[in-house]
Amino acid sequence: MSTIHTSPTHTLASTARESWLVTGRDLRHWLRDPWTPVFGMAFSVMLVLVFGYLFGGAVALPGGGDYLAYLLPGMLALSMMFGVESTMAAMATDSRRGVMDRFRSLPMSGVAVPLGRAMADLLNSAVQLAVLMGGGLLIGWSVSGSLLDAFVAVGLLLWLRFAVLWLGIFLGLAFRSEGAMVAVQVLVWPIGFLSGVIVPPETMPGWLGVVADLNPVSATAAACRELFGNPSGITEGLLADHALLLAVAWPAVLTAVFVPLSVRAFRRLGA
Known part of the structure; x- marks a missing residue:
């Protein structure tokens, strides 16, 4: 049974330095095999084109407005x-191959390895976000809010991503099986689409609209529409008045839950 060695003088600065070293390791993996993030970007752009042009003339928004902007x-x-299963797979693969045991044998913080992975995936997500926004601008999407509001919207998107990554990290450390990865992929799609992403919750059956309103993805989407100056598709309900608050609160709750669980799972590897 392996144990993790922790320096008695571990500081926030040393934890940050160790996390960045792990981040650099994961980024170098993408430089050697760039096709995974490239295909991820292409897939996101394809979804925008499919839904934008397939539903563009068929969806009437409550309160009016252009569907593409919504x-x-x-x-x-x-x-x-997207990509939570990739984060999970990377953590699980490193665990099975003994990479995590080598990390655990070093005098480093228990949070450095999972945090390094989260930061690497977050940087990748930032690039994907920029590509997707650029693709949207090319097909006619526009931002009518202020530049500061647009930066806040991007911050909220990455904040959601950061929280979701910790879910993938925890599951990868806790389960480490291919079956669990498939289960996560199956779970992500209903959570993502059972929201106000494609159609407004107000147009859904009553109970389904309530569930969509309570979805963290709906909160971030609604807050970003408000900040970008795009049609909200909302005339009443929880998100009409509290989208920004919920877009901050939901990821904070997820992070508060899954960061400690991930660190605990990392420390218990091999136990």
């Missing part, structure tokens, strides 16, 4: 859900 912020939020 769709883009939703697809940006949805894209933050």
Whole structure:
């Protein structure tokens, strides 16, 4: 049974340095095999084109407005859900191959390895987000809010992504099986689409609209529409008045739950 060695003088600065070293290791893996993130970007752009042109003339928004302008912020939020299974797979693979045991044998913080993985995936997500936003602008999406509001919207999107990544990290450390990875992939799609990403919750059956309103992805999408100056598709309900608050609160709750669980799972590897 392996044990993790922790330096008695471990500081926040040393934890940050160790996390960045792990981040660099994961980024170098992508430089050697760039096709995974490239295909991820292409897939997100393809979804925008499919839904934008397939549903563009068929969806009437409550309160009016252009559907493409409604769709883009939703697809940006949805894209933050993609790739959780890849994060999980990377952590699980490193665990099975003994990489995590080598990390655990070093005098480093228990949070450095999972945090390094989260930061690497977050940087990858930031690039994907920029590509998707650029693709949206090319097909006619526009931002009518202020530049500061747009930066806040991007921050909320990455905040959601950061929280979701910790879910993938925890599951990868806790289960480490291919069956669990498939289960996560199956779970992500209903959570992503059972939201206000593609159509407004107000147009759904009553109970389904309530569930969609309570979805963290809906909160981030609604907040981003407000900040980008795009149609909200909302005339009443929880998100009409509290989208920004919920877009901050939901990821905070997920992070508060899954960061400690991930660190605990990392420390218990091999136990």
